[in-house]
Amino acid sequence: MHYSGDSLQQWRRELRACVPDVFPAYFRLSLPEGAVSRSELDSLLHLVIDQAAFAEALRTASTQKTPTGVSKVRGLLERIMDHMADELDVGHAQPVISALLDMGDELLLSTDQLRGLFDFGNESRVTRIVYHLLKKVAPGQRTPLLLKAIEHGQALRCAQYLIGWLVGEVEKAAKGECESLVSEADVEQLKSLWCQRVGYCSQQAQFIEHPALAVLLSGWRHLGGEEETKAWWQQASETDQGLLRLIVAFTSESTSQTFGEYAVRVNLRVNPKGMAFYGDIDEMAARVQGLLSAGKVPEAVAPAAKQFVIECARMKEGKDPDGFGFDDD
16 A cells, blocks of 8 residues: 555544654653644644734744754644645635745744755745645735735745745746746746845844845845845945854855764855855955954854865865865865
8 A cells, every 4th residue: 555645644633643743642641742732733723813823823832842952833834734725724825824924934943954864944844834825815816915925024035935936836837847826927026026025124234144144145146136135245244243144154064974984974064155256255264264363253153264264275276165075174
């Protein structure tokens, strides 16, 4: 027998013992610490008609951690999908979509993306909910709903992820591979509005603290905001604190494993290639090295600052930051 992913959603909705998330509850006689209970999920589903209450419930869940450090909101976002077909209808689309495209970026927690697995961040879980609710809306009402939610929302990364999803769908539809929820013209409207929103939000002091800043800047640049993006970077990097914050925003991780070893090493990366468009990399590296030598780099930022200088030096030697073995010692 073969069972699809839809079967798992149904079994989890019915709290069957065959579901890995549910199985322990039948034998421990209690839920594991941090697990999502059916009553918590039901409480959240009862709030889907109230945009503010629904958003606040998700914020609260994002602060509640399991023993492994993963937040409860990850599980709630996944469990909502189990009930999408039967318990959520077109009347819930506007409040839920508006809530998620307003506060969804507050749920972008690094702890909720599991290291070492083919896993995605919470922006993907938020987008799945928005997308499937959008399918319940009449075709002519979908784009107006999204335009209004994006115009008044603060979730730039979640909106960017959703637009990217819709763009891919429109491209497949043009090849006859599927049907798209919105038209190509609608997608162009969404992209234009998103760029306007990023430009507006970039004027706010807290924009530089966004958890997905590097991805936002790249999207803003590629969707036509090249000069605006570069100008924002130049202004933000004028201060030493601003430059260091930008470097931290471009940090990532890679994994490596030596032949014969069982352990996998996690390596901090700060790829200079991603910052080359915005300014002179060598000049940035010299500034950062000067700050390190003077002891003016906060301890929390020092690993990223040191790695940035190292990778700039390797790049100057002709090594490709995207090449195999670039981060090997």
